[in-house]
Amino acid sequence: MSINKTMIQAIILAVASSVAGLAFNAVRPDGIPFVAPDRVNVRVDFEDTSGPVDLAGAKRLFDEGAAFLDARTEEEFARGHIKGAMNVPYHKADEMEEKILMSVAVDATIVAYCSGADCHASDLLARALEDMGYEKVRVFFAGWPAWEAAGYPSGKDENAAPAPLFSPMGTGE
Amino acid sequence: MKKILDNVYLVLALRVGFGVMFLFAGVPKIVDPAAFAIGVDNYHMLPNALVNLFAIALPWVEVAIGVLLIAGVFTEAAALVSLVLCVMFTVALAQAITRGLDISCGCFSVEGGEKVSPVLLLRDLLLILGSAWIMFFNRGRAGLLCLVRGNR
Numbered sequence: 440m441s442i443n444k445t446m447i448q449a450i451i452l453a454v455a456s457s458v459a460g461l462a463f464n465a466v467r468p469d470g471i472p473f474v475a476p477d478r479v480n481v482r483v484d485f486e487d488t489s490g491p492v493d494l495a496g497a498k499r500l501f502d503e504g505a506a507f508l509d510a511r512t513e514e515e516f517a518r519g520h521i522k523g524a525m526n527v528p529y530h531k532a533d534e535m536e537e538k539i540l541m542s543v544a545v546d547a548t549i550v551a552y553c554s555g556a557d558c559h560a561s562d563l564l565a566r567a568l569e570d571m572g573y574e575k576v577r578v579f580f581a582g583w584p585a586w587e588a589a590g591y592p593s594g595k596d597e598n599a600a601p602a603p604l605f606s607p608m609g610t611g612e
Numbered sequence: 613m614k615k616i617l618d619n620v621y622l623v624l625a626l627r628v629g630f631g632v633m634f635l636f637a638g639v640p641k642i643v644d645p646a647a648f649a650i651g652v653d654n655y656h657m658l659p660n661a662l663v664n665l666f667a668i669a670l671p672w673v674e675v676a677i678g679v680l681l682i683a684g685v686f687t688e689a690a691a692l693v694s695l696v697l698c699v700m701f702t703v704a705l706a707q708a709i710t711r712g713l714d715i716s717c718g719c720f721s722v723e724g725g726e727k728v729s730p731v732l733l734l735r736d737l738l739l740i741l742g743s744a745w746i747m748f749f750n751r752g753r754a755g756l757l758c759l760v761r762g763n764r
Contacts, residue, residue, distance in 0.1 A: 448689030460672030475664045559654045
């Protein structure tokens with residue numbers, strides 16, 4: 440078969456299946472908007488009591504006793520975290536479901552955070568939490584760096600290795 | 613070497629394997645487009661206006677080529693689309709790794725799953741080679757239409 444014919448077929452195939460997908464999304468009840476409203480809210484099903492929260496909001500929820508869940512890795516968590524936070528690396532959310540349900544009441548307000556603007560682990564964790572049945576899940580996008588810079592209450596594991604200033608050869612990620 | 617690459621059973625196995633893989637990749641994303649949109653957004657590659665459109669359309673392309681590869685219908689075209697997709701995934705993954713993004717791959721699972729890593733980059737490179745293999749050596753053999761017609 441000629442390359443040209445294959446290319447035309449491939450383009451038709453890609454366009455046709457994309458159009459089918461867009462059409463299906465338009466009619467399905469849980470379809471998403473074709474254009475996301477804004478960068479931090481690609482999701483569409485946040486309740487009034489959930490959604491993003493800024494530094495001041497996070498501090499207020501902290502004072503009110505909300506449960507803080509840290510979506511970063513164990514190492515990052517050990518080096519420093521919001522006081523009383525529970526470490527749930529986002530990719531372990533499913534296997535930690537039972538532990539989370541035992542520690543945090545279903546009607547509690549939960550604040551998920553990670554390491555700031557470029558990190559969406561908190562967003563993924565928030566989604567996993569909503570799937571577990573939690574309804575008041577907030578995402579603190581500014582995360583740990585903002586909290587630490589503000590000097591708000593924090594905790595850390597005394598045995599934690601200090602943050603590397605540079606990655607030694609061979610062990611860099 | 614050419615004889616091995618041209619082996620009809622190897623090409624068939626590869627084709628069906630790729631087809632099943634694309635079905636596994638596409639279906640969860642169709643089931644939960646909102647989660648996949650977050651996954652796409654995490655790569656910080658597309659402008660906001662295109663994130664959802666891409667997240668809605670891509671899984672259907674994956675499922676379509678999955679079905680066609682398994683059935684052996686329009687196989688070369690499906691393999692070409694597979695090749696282009698895998699190149700795209702490789703570029704996205706490579707830029708995520710170089711930028712140090714701490715995100716999940718979003719390859720086969722929309723939530724959590726694998727974190728982006730050089731191992732996944734290697735996997736994508738192998739998938740590019742596999743797609744090219746199917747595209748150049750399938751030569752219209754062992755497809756459903758051939759079975760109907762009674763030849764290989």
